[in-house]
Amino acid sequence: MLRLEQVSKIYGDGTRALNEVSLKIEAGEFVVVLGRSGAGKSTLLRCINRLVEPTSGKIFFGDQEVTALDGPHLRSLRQQIGMIFQDYNLVDRLSVQTNVLAGALGRTPAWAALVNHFAKDDVDAARHHLQRLEIGNKGGQRADQLSGGQKQRVGIARALMQQPKLILADEPVASLDPATTRTILDILRRINREDGVTVLCNLHLPELAREYGQRLIAMKSGEVVYDGPPDGLTREMADQLYRSDFPEAGETA
Numbered sequence: 606m607l608r609l610e611q612v613s614k615i616y617g618d619g620t621r622a623l624n625e626v627s628l629k630i631e632a633g634e635f636v637v638v639l640g641r642s643g644a645g646k647s648t649l650l651r652c653i654n655r656l657v658e659p660t661s662g663k664i665f666f667g668d669q670e671v672t673a674l675d676g677p678h679l680r681s682l683r684q685q686i687g688m689i690f691q692d693y694n695l696v697d698r699l700s701v702q703t704n705v706l707a708g709a710l711g712r713t714p715a716w717a718a719l720v721n722h723f724a725k726d727d728v729d730a731a732r733h734h735l736q737r738l739e740i741g742n743k744g745g746q747r748a749d750q751l752s753g754g755q756k757q758r759v760g761i762a763r764a765l766m767q768q769p770k771l772i773l774a775d776e777p778v779a780s781l782d783p784a785t786t787r788t789i790l791d792i793l794r795r796i797n798r799e800d801g802v803t804v805l806c807n808l809h810l811p812e813l814a815r816e817y818g819q820r821l822i823a824m825k826s827g828e829v830v831y832d833g834p835p836d837g838l839t840r841e842m843a844d845q846l847y848r849s850d851f852p853e854a855g856e857t858a
Contacts (some may be wrong), residue, residue, distance in 0.1 A: 606632040606803055607653065612662030614827075615646050622648040622723045625662065632770070635804045637818030639768075639811060641847050645827040646807040648765065650773045650840075653790050654686045655679060666771070684711035687764025687802075691776040697749035701740070701759050704748050705731040708766025715847040716822040727766070734762035738792060754785035761792060772796070774806040777815075811843040 607630040614623040622645045629635055640644045650655035653664060655671060664671040666682060674682055683824065687708070695704045709727040723731075736817060738758040738821045743751065748759060764772055778786040785811060791804075794817055797804045808814045814821055815835040823831035823838060823846050831838055 606630055606665060608663075609653075610836040611640065611664045612649075613660050614645075614651060614652060614657060615660045622759065622827050623652065623659070626827070626829055627737075630803060630805060630834070632700060632803055633797070634802055635794060635817065635819045636806070636822060637807070637814040637820070638668060638807045638822045639814045639818075639846070640824035641681065641780050641809060644824040646809075647775050647853065648817055648827075649824070650688075650775050650805065650807060654683055654688060655816075656688075663796075684703060684767050685770045687769035687772040688761050689757070689772060689774040691779045693748075693753075693760050695748040695756055695759060697747065700744065701735065701748055701750060701751070702728075702731050702744040702748055704759050705734060705762045708763040708842055711767065731762070734760075734765045738762055748838075751797060752785075753781050754788060755808060756790070757785075757789050761796075765796070766808055766812075769802060770796045771803045774804060776807045777811065779809070786813070790857065793817075811838065811846075 609626055611625040611627055612623055613621070613625050615621050621814065628647065628827065639763055640646050648657055652659045653671065655674075657706060659672060660843060662672070666686070670681060671682060706723050709723060726749045732744060735744055737759060740755055740758050743755060748756065751759065772793070777793070778789050781789060793806060796802050806817070814840065817834055821831065821833065821835050821838050822829055823842070825846055831842060
């Protein structure tokens with residue numbers, strides 16, 4: 606379904622966020638990308654849908670080369686890939702339902718979107734997704750009136766409006782308390798299992814990664830250092846993953 610071939614990203618300041626990463630993700634998988642802050646996890650996800658432009662390498666989604674697309678072809682591809690953000694990426698002054706309907710913008714005429722006019726089927730779908738995520742009574746509220754967990758449910762509902770084949774979840778629980786964290790991850794796992802949507806989810810806690818991921822991809826310094834089943838990532842490997850590359854005071858490199 607998704608294939609990366611030697612993908613690298615070097616930012617303008619010289620930071621090498623990804624270093625020749627090659628991966629293959631199969632349809633229907635729930636894959637967790639694990640690593641400390643700065644490991645390259647967010648850059649990896651954002652290169653997949655071209656929110657960040659890779660410096661080199663190729664990315665394929667199905668039979669399309671993502672790295673060769675532009676204009677309407679790229680927009681069409683992005684419609685198949687839902688994105689869930691750590692900071693929710695909602696428009697606070699708009700209602701919950703309007704935020705969810707933003708997921709339908711890719712198939713809504715520009716004039717209709719400007720006047721907030723969406724097809725009845727899309728409005729019905731937005732309400733269905735909110736009900737499914739147990740916030741159906743919040744549709745008329747402003748987004749800034751919600752808790753963090755509720756905001757993330759809105760973000761998930763917006764992604765579902767795209768009828769995606771793949772969901773990219775970039776640290777979707779980093780700002781949430783432990784109980785809400787599990788609720789959100791349970792929702793993503795349910796969508797993966799019930800809807801058959803492939804999920805690629807960034808996390809930074811090994812225990813959550815082992816519990817929810819069918820497969821773990823561990824990253825450090827822009828490189829994949831482990832790719833396999835959850836029980837194959839040992840405690841020693843996890844410790845090494847989170848160990849700084851820089852010596853502490855008094856230590857030698």
